Amino acid sequence: MNEAPLELIEKYLDRVRLYLPIDSEESLVEIRTHLLEEAESIGNGSITRGSAMMAIERFGDPKDAANALAGTGTRIGPVPTEYTQPLMRMIIVIVAIAAAFLVGAYIIGLTFPDWFSFTNYPIGIPFVIVQLVIYAFIILGIIYLVKRETAPTEKTAVEELLGIGSGAFKPKARTDALGDMIGGAVIGIIMILPQLRITLSPEFLVFADIIAVLMFSGAIKGVLFFVYGENNLNLMFEIFLSVAWVILCVGLINIGWGFDYLWSYSNGLGWYMTSMTELMNLIPFLSGIFDAIWAFIIFIIVVVSIWQTLMGITKISMYLQAEKGWWWTGNFGESHLFRRRPFRRFRQ
Amino acid sequence: MSKKEKTVLEEFERWSKEVKRGAASLAILAVLEQEPAYGYEIVKRLSEKVSFLKLEQGTVYPLLRRLADKRGLLVAEWNYEDPTKPKKYYSLTPEGTKALEMMTKTWSVLSAEMNNLLEGDGLQ
Numbered sequence: 001m002n003e004a005p006l007e008l009i010e011k012y013l014d015r016v017r018l019y020l021p022i023d024s025e026e027s028l029v030e031i032r033t034h035l036l037e038e039a040e041s042i043g044n045g046s047i048t049r050g051s052a053m054m055a056i057e058r059f060g061d062p063k064d065a066a067n068a069l070a071g072t073g074t075r076i077g078p079v080p081t082e083y084t085q086p087l088m089r090m091i092i093v094i095v096a097i098a099a100a101f102l103v104g105a106y107i108i109g110l111t112f113p114d115w116f117s118f119t120n121y122p123i124g125i126p127f128v129i130v131q132l133v134i135y136a137f138i139i140l141g142i143i144y145l146v147k148r149e150t151a152p153t154e155k156t157a158v159e160e161l162l163g164i165g166s167g168a169f170k171p172k173a174r175t176d177a178l179g180d181m182i183g184g185a186v187i188g189i190i191m192i193l194p195q196l197r198i199t200l201s202p203e204f205l206v207f208a209d210i211i212a213v214l215m216f217s218g219a220i221k222g223v224l225f226f227v228y229g230e231n232n233l234n235l236m237f238e239i240f241l242s243v244a245w246v247i248l249c250v251g252l253i254n255i256g257w258g259f260d261y262l263w264s265y266s267n268g269l270g271w272y273m274t275s276m277t278e279l280m281n282l283i284p285f286l287s288g289i290f291d292a293i294w295a296f297i298i299f300i301i302v303v304v305s306i307w308q309t310l311m312g313i314t315k316i317s318m319y320l321q322a323e324k325g326w327w328w329t330g331n332f333g334e335s336h337l338f339r340r341r342p343f344r345r346f347r348q
Numbered sequence: 349m350s351k352k353e354k355t356v357l358e359e360f361e362r363w364s365k366e367v368k369r370g371a372a373s374l375a376i377l378a379v380l381e382q383e384p385a386y387g388y389e390i391v392k393r394l395s396e397k398v399s400f401l402k403l404e405q406g407t408v409y410p411l412l413r414r415l416a417d418k419r420g421l422l423v424a425e426w427n428y429e430d431p432t433k434p435k436k437y438y439s440l441t442p443e444g445t446k447a448l449e450m451m452t453k454t455w456s457v458l459s460a461e462m463n464n465l466l467e468g469d470g471l472q
Contacts, residue, residue: 026436030387030409033433037388068410 005052009035011154012056018086019066022169022318025331027069035059092314093168100306103246107302108253108295168311169318171230174332181222188215195263199273204258210248217241229330232316236326239312242305249298249305257290371398372411374455377440377448380422384439387412412438421447 012035013028020027035055036047043051059065190196191212200208218241224234252258261273280287349357379385379393391408416422421444427435440448 027409027413029434030436033386033435034388034391034409036433068407069413 005039005047005049006036008049008052008056009039012059012062015062016066016069019063020069021322022171022315024069025171031059031065089169092310096168096307096310096314099310100303103306104299104302107246107249108299169315171331172225174226177222177225177332179222181219181226184215184217184219184222188212188219191215199259199261199263201255201258201260203255204252207248207252207255207258214241214244214248229332230315231328231330232319232324232326234330235312235316235319239309239316242308242312245305246302246309249302253295253298257287257294371455372407373415374448374451376408376411376415377421377444377451380438380440381445381448384437386427386435386437388435390438415444419447420444 009032013032016031017024017028035052038055038058039047039051042054191208197205197208217237221234221237221241224237228234257276260276262276262279263271264274265271276290280290375394375398376390379390379397385393387409390412394408412422412424416424416438421441422438423441424436424438427437429435
């Protein structure tokens with residue numbers, strides 16, 4: 001509990017953010033400025049731990065503040081108004097993760113044990129749902145008992161759970177957009193280099209140009225996100241690319257390991273090409289390893305692409321609901337790297 | 349506290365809340381008529397000048413948002429002079445000025461008539 005005063009304010013804002021619709025960063029910046037000035041005023045010109053806490057307490061309960069600010073008053077069935085936002089985000093995230101992994105597994109041809117069938121289907125489904133709800137309540141009850149007293153800056157047990165979905169809806173960080181930009185351009189260039197192309201199998205070579213185009217398009221997407229932040233048109237572009245990657249992966253999975261040669265280096269010979277067939281003849285299990293690596297790469301690409309597609313669709317519909325239109329200079333999220341304390345302090 | 353006293357108190361609180369809700373928008377417009385201001389400034393000025401309102405700090409921002417985004421009575425502009433504390437300055441739009449005039453007139457008539465009524469009833 002020996003946190004810096006600014007850290008307390010950030011923690012409080014994290015709690016408020018949980019209950020707000022996506023793209024509420026401007027409101028949070030406004031509240032942040034308010035809290036800083038109020039803490040300064042209470043602390044006679046300097047922000048102390050005590051003055052920060054007092055400013056936070058004066059601002060009120062994060063749930064009430066967020067609800068007053070968002071003020072939609074929407075209710076989903078029996079769920080109290082204040083929990084609809086985080087609950088909806090959590091459900092979407094869980095469904096999206098499940099869908100991404102299932103599609104990824106399906107494309108690389110993984111078979112599942114018979115997890116999803118019930119012997120007494122469909123009668124068993126309501127029982128299973130009731131069972132899961134009971135488990136959820138038991139877990140929540142235990143967490144609540146363990147963590148009953150919380151400061152205004154500490155998330156409650158329920159908020160910890162509901163917070164699972166919040167991170168996924170933050171806008172893309174500028175550093176991530178920069179990564180897309182540089183990564184896309186570099187891999188795109190590599191894909192068109194003759195030195196690489198001669199190593200590819202004839203089957204993979206068919207796809208090489210398409211991959212290069214998708215990589216360069218990914219770089220353009222990075223530039224758009226880097227300069228204009230997150231908006232519906234940029235998200236649409238990302239969805240289009242993600243879908244294209246999934247379609248491409250359906251083809252790529254059938255060709256197996258896509259390289260016929262590997263570049264090697266020796267002091268005497270310099271750079272030379274080693275035939276994969278020769279290597280595989282020498283080491284019999286190598287073929288299986290390379291095929292597994294190939295399947296794993298494709299699995300990751302599909303999972304990420306499906307995730308981006310589902311998140312993108314959800315975000316677009318949320319932005320349209322908030323009457324944001326298609327194009328605007330959007331916000332930037334915080335990179336996970338920069339959320340670490342030393343960086344945070346540096347930025348402040 | 350008896351049940352009757354409790355009912356009276358509840359009714360007073362409900363009435364008081366409604367009056368404050370109506371007065372808060374007018375008070376914000378009046379503060380901004382003098383000069384543009386950002387959220388914290390508005391909160392401070394309101395707490396100095398209209399103690400009756402006793403607005404909780406967190407309730408001013410939703411009102412500002414409603415008056416700006418939904419009603420178009422205010423226009424907001426960010427000021428990044430101090431990058432650690434970006435400030436969103438609000439000012440009246442022509443529609444806001446017009447609304448303030450109309451609200452002020454209504455408020456004056458209402459308060460004068462209510463004063464007369466209450467004085468006549470010997471309550472003041």
